Amino acid sequence: MLLSPSLPFPKPYAASLLLALFFFSPPPMHSGELDPIQPIPGLRTPAAPATVDPPLPINGSPVLSGTPEQQLIQQRLEQLYFGPPGIADQETLYTTAYLLDLYRKNQFAPLWSDQDTISQLISAIIAGADEGFIPDDYHLKSITHYRNTPLEQMSLAQAVEYDLLLSDALILLGQHKRYGKVDPELVDEKQNLETTAPRTSPVDMYLNAIKTRTVRSLLDQLSPHHRTYTALKDALRRYKQIAGRGGWPQIPLGPTLKPGAQDPRVQVLRARLEVTGDYHSPTARPSTHYDDALASAVRAFQKRHHLEPDGVAGKNTLAAMNITAEERIKQIRVNLERTRWIIHDLPSSNLIVDIAGFMLQYYHNNELIWTSKVMVGKPYHQTPIFRSAITYVVLNPTWTITPDIIKNETVPSIINDPEFLAKQRLRVLDRDGNEIDPNTIPWSQYRGRYLPYNLRQDAGRDNALGLIKFLFPNPYHVYLHDTPSKSLFGRAQRAFSHGCIRVQNPLELGRLILTNDPGNPTSAQRMDQIIASGKTTTVILKQPLPIYLMYLTTNVRDDTVMFKPDLYNRDNRIVTALNAVPSPLKLTTQVPEVKSKPESQQVRINPNMHLVQTREARGGVTHAQDTL
Incomplete structure (x- = not known):
């Protein structure tokens, strides 16, 4: 049922509202320590600065002595945020936590009195279809209905709902443009592609856009403007036109x-x-x-x-x-979403591995300077998707075979061919690195079992890793490397590896990386000399080079739309999530001043628990991926 402005605020929410006092007042940060998860004992309001926003209510009586609209907006948002989920007669609001802060900063007064600003929002919602969004996700039908209803014919509750729906649509669409609609972790797509820089609260940005009548401009700015994304938008528009003509x-x-x-x-x-x-x-x-x-x-x-x-x-x-054209449209929408996940935070220099397209691209100072064919993991040895940074390069690498490959492939080969180790120049080493005579090992006993020894292939052109490998921290033991199997690069589909990425012209890549690594004593010429010597040498990069392992089944190359097989069968999960109703947005905000608490923590407020979960900002940079 619709809320009445005189409806008393339920007492069970009092403890939750204490949390609101704590989190929605904006005193400055303070340094110190806070346990990762702890109850909030004996909350007390921090000392207020000279000018503060009005606090949220503690008991049933609103603190604001404002209009009925203000009181109803305040009560509605508090009940939605702190109370039980769902009000049957109301349309779902997806950004309640943001709305509570947004309206608090406006004294809980209505925000949408300007008709031109409303028109800007409606046009942006409709235009969202050009980026693969569904306009009805953003209350288009309800907003249009209210827009066409004379204000004098609306009840107070309807006027409040109209205002909240407009704000909810603005924030939801803006956040979807900036970060994507789908949570990548829920579709098993994204591991650590996101930047480690904390997200700042967007509430002031949205409030300013409403008050300055720049809503459409803001939403247009929040859309990615990278040519990768805009080219996919053009492709989507073209294929929609084709579908509209019957496919x-x-x-x-x-x-x-x-x-x-x-x-x-x-x-x-x-x-x-x-x-x-x-x-x-x-x-x-x-x-x-x-x-x-x-x-x-x-x-x-x-x-x-x-x-x-x-x-x-x-x-x-x-x-x-x-x-069909309709299926290709879905494929383009999926890859627009994947692009939104990372495109805003791309550094000016980076490597992008297009897993589904079997290609590698090297961008330097925002310019594409080099591409190469690559081989990736087989469907049952999938190359993972993640973000890291190349920190060092190994020239003339040896290859230590992984335990799984030894168990499943190498030991059976040794049993079938006693000369296999010699042919492959493989040495048997114990855990201390001492070489073991392979003739002393009862290989048949280790069929289907893990071998208690390491197998290492000597460096050389016929080494499985070729003449160079590129290392970047990750939990999957994945890296870029050369390969002696050059003929496989002639295939259109190149899923042949156990998960690592084989590069067609890796020496060219090594030279470029070293040339673009200021202060590195190992020049491209020196690299060639080391490789010619045959000596295994590690070269540490002065500036780690960010690398993204991406899975894109559609992109645009030289103005040509490229469609790729869904090698790992991942597209359908994203299509389903894109077509589902939106998920409520979670609010991450900064901790207000508390004595002996650390700076730059991110806090996720869980309204269903009287706990605060914190993730401390890392101090020193110990690994390359921490810089990303």
Whole structure:
């Protein structure tokens, strides 16, 4: 039922409101220590500065002696935040914690009196569809209904709800543009891609936009402006236009279509490729003959869909062509979301590994200066997604085989071929690094079991890691490296590794990284000399180079939309989450002044517990990933 402005505030919320006093007043920070999780014993209000915002109520009577609108807004937000979830007759508000702070800073007075500002918000909500958002997530129907209702016909409760819905839509859309709608951890996508810099409260930003009538400008600014993102937006608009015109025809199943063939399906194939611009129809009358022009168009389609570009319309190619425009739209939306997760915080120089696209890109000072093909993990040895930084490079590396590979692959090979160790130049070492005679080991006893020894391959061009490897801290033991298996880079799909990333031209990458590492005594020329010597050498970088291992099944390259197979079957989870109702936003704010408490802590307030969970800011930088 709708709240009445005279409704007394329930006493059970008193303890929770003490928390509000503590968290929503803005005194300055203070340093010290705080246990990671502890109850709040004997809360007392910190000494107030000369000018403070009015405190929240402690008992049933509002502190504000304002208008009925102010009292109702205050009561509504407090009940939503501190009380039991859900009010049956009210539309869901997703940013309650933000709203409580937003309206507190405005004395709980209504915010949306200017019609032009409301129009700006509505236009931004509608335009959100161009970025893959669903406008109805942001109360578009209800806001439009209220917008078309004369103010004198609204009850006090309806006027308050209208104001809150507008604010909720603004904050929700803004935060989704800035950080994405989907929590990546809930779809097992993102490990530590986010920056470690604490998020600052956006409440003042949103309040200022409302008061200065710059809502649309602010929301446009919150959208990513990186060319990767804007190109995907253009692709989404184009494929929506295609879908609006009916999409493309489905090619009937049948035998493989090859150049030179005569088949009625060839006309359908031409029409299909014409829709997406892969084929440009000549002036001649359509034919059932599979000619050279059509074969060239098929190869173009295959290249941008990461298929073998043989010009033959076989089973896999026809399956890709028959994926509907609606499904491609979903794929673009998924990758717009993935891009939102990280694109705002990209440093000016970084490496991006496109796992699904089997490519590596090197950006220096915001310019793409180098690309290379890569191989990634097989579907059952998936390359993980995370963020780190390259801290050192090893030239002429040895390779110590991981225990799982030894158990599952190496020991069976040794049992089947007694010369396997010699052929692969593998040494057997005990845990202290002492070399063991392999003939003294009963290898058959270790079939399917973990070997209590290390196997190390000597450095050299035939080493599994090649001539160079690039190390970055991570819990998955994943790194970039060279490989002697160069021929596999000729494949369109290159998922061949156990999880690490094999680089086609790693020596070029090493030279570039060292050239762009000021003060490093190891120059590119010196690197080549060390490699020629065959000596295993570690080169520490003066400036760690950020690296992102990303999973993008759609991107735009040279103005061409690229669609890639969903190698690890991850897209559907994000599609489902994008189409679901939004999740309530969690508020992270700074701890107000408390004696003997640390600076720069992040605190997550849990309204269902009388506990404060803190995560201390790290002091010194001990690992490269801590800088990201």
